[in-house]
Each structure stands twice: as C-alpha cells, then as structure tokens.
Amino acid sequence: MKLVFPDITYKDRAIGYIREFYECGSEINGSGSLDRYLKESTYEEWLKKLTMDMDIANIPVSKVPALTYFYVREEDERIVGMINIRLALNEFLRNEGGHIGYSIRPTERRRHYGTEMLKAGLKVCDVIGIKEVLVSCDKDNIASAGVIKNCGGILKHELYSERYDETLSMYVIRRQTDKNERGEA
Numbered sequence: 001m002k003l004v005f006p007d008i009t010y011k012d013r014a015i016g017y018i019r020e021f022y023e024c025g026s027e028i029n030g031s032g033s034l035d036r037y038l039k040e041s042t043y044e045e046w047l048k049k050l051t052m053d054m055d056i057a058n059i060p061v062s063k064v065p066a067l068t069y070f071y072v073r074e075e076d077e078r079i080v081g082m083i084n085i086r087l088a089l090n091e092f093l094r095n096e097g098g099h100i101g102y103s104i105r106p107t108e109r110r111r112h113y114g115t116e117m118l119k120a121g122l123k124v125c126d127v128i129g130i131k132e133v134l135v136s137c138d139k140d141n142i143a144s145a146g147v148i149k150n151c152g153g154i155l156k157h158e159l160y161s162e163r164y165d166e167t168l169s170m171y172v173i174r175r176q177t178d179k180n181e182r183g184e185a
Contacts, residue, residue: 003069030101032068071117098134114147139167
C-alpha cells in the first residue's frame with residue numbers, strides 16, 4: 001500500500017471510488033472535496049484545487065493548507081482509501097474537523113486499511129511537525145473510532161455539531177517528532 005498524490009492517470013479510478021460510495025449509500029469523508037467537484041465541476045479542476053490547497057502563501061482566509069492523497073494498493077493500483085491532511089486549523093477544524101479526514105471505499109472495509117492509512121498520514125504529520133494531531137468521527141462510528149484509537153487516539157471531547165447534525169468525538173494523537181524527545185541520540 002502507498003500514499004499517492006492524485007494526478008490525471010487516476011481519473012477513472014477516482015471517479016469509480018466516489019461512485020462506489022453513492023452506490024453503497026455511504027457517507028464520503030476525507031476526499032478533499034472530490035465528490036463535490038465531480039458533481040459540480042471536473043476531476044481536472046479538482047487537481048488544480050489540490051495544488052492551490054498546498055500554496056500556503058496564497059490560501060484564502062476561510063481555508064487552510066492541506067494535502068490530499070489516494071491510498072493505493074500496489075498490486076492492482078486500486079484506490080482503497082483517501083486521506084486529507086490539514087497543515088493548519090481554523091476554529092471549525094479545531095473543534096469539529098481536526099487535522100485529518102479519511103475514508104475507505106465500502107468494499108474494502110474491515111481489512112485494517114483504515115488503521116494503516118491513518119498511520120501513513122501520521123508519518124506525514126511527523127515530517128510537517130504537527131505534534132498533536134486532532135482527528136474526529138461521528139460518535140456512533142465505532143469502526144472509525146477504533147481506527148483512531150489503534151493509532152494512539154485519546155478522546156479529547158464530544159460535541160453536538162449543528163453542521164453535521166450529529167454528535168462528534170474529537171481525538172488527539174500525540175506525536176514525538178524529534179529523536180531527542182524519544183530518548184535517541
């Protein structure tokens with residue numbers, strides 16, 4: 001498995017990924033708005049958006065810089081999941097969204113891909129220097145809560161989200177990014 005920055009070669013696979021969520025009636029999270037772009041615009045415009053999301057110096061005030069990756073199975077190049085890593089937080093993300101949003105395609109769930117993908121995303125956070133990674137999920141999403149806990153998540157708070165019309169659980173995953181902090185020479 002590998003994290004892959006989206007490009008044009010993944011267009012058909014990305015469209016199939018999102019289509020599967022609709023066919024299964026499953027909520028879509030962590031796609032960097034791919035689902036919205038496929039409804040309202042094009043995959044190519046979404047790729048431009050991803051580049052703009054990384055342009056830290058020119059991010060609009062209402063947005064935060066972010067990285068979005070496909071989680072791809074190397075044997076068949078199938079997109080198994082998506083992960084969106086926010087490099088900074090605004091008030092909404094600090095309280096309800098967190099640093100990381102992710103999803104696993106419905107037909108690939110219950111195979112530990114979520115835990116492995118989140119671990120890979122946390123390594124990206126380590127490189128960036130995010131020492132307290134916030135990750136949220138619907139309080140009733142036991143599978144997602146398990147993924148977060150498997151990666152060291154500790155419940156920070158729960159709150160009712162008017163935006164999502166559900167109770168969210170916010171977890172913090174503390175990271176040690178400096179060798180000296182881990183006691184290494």
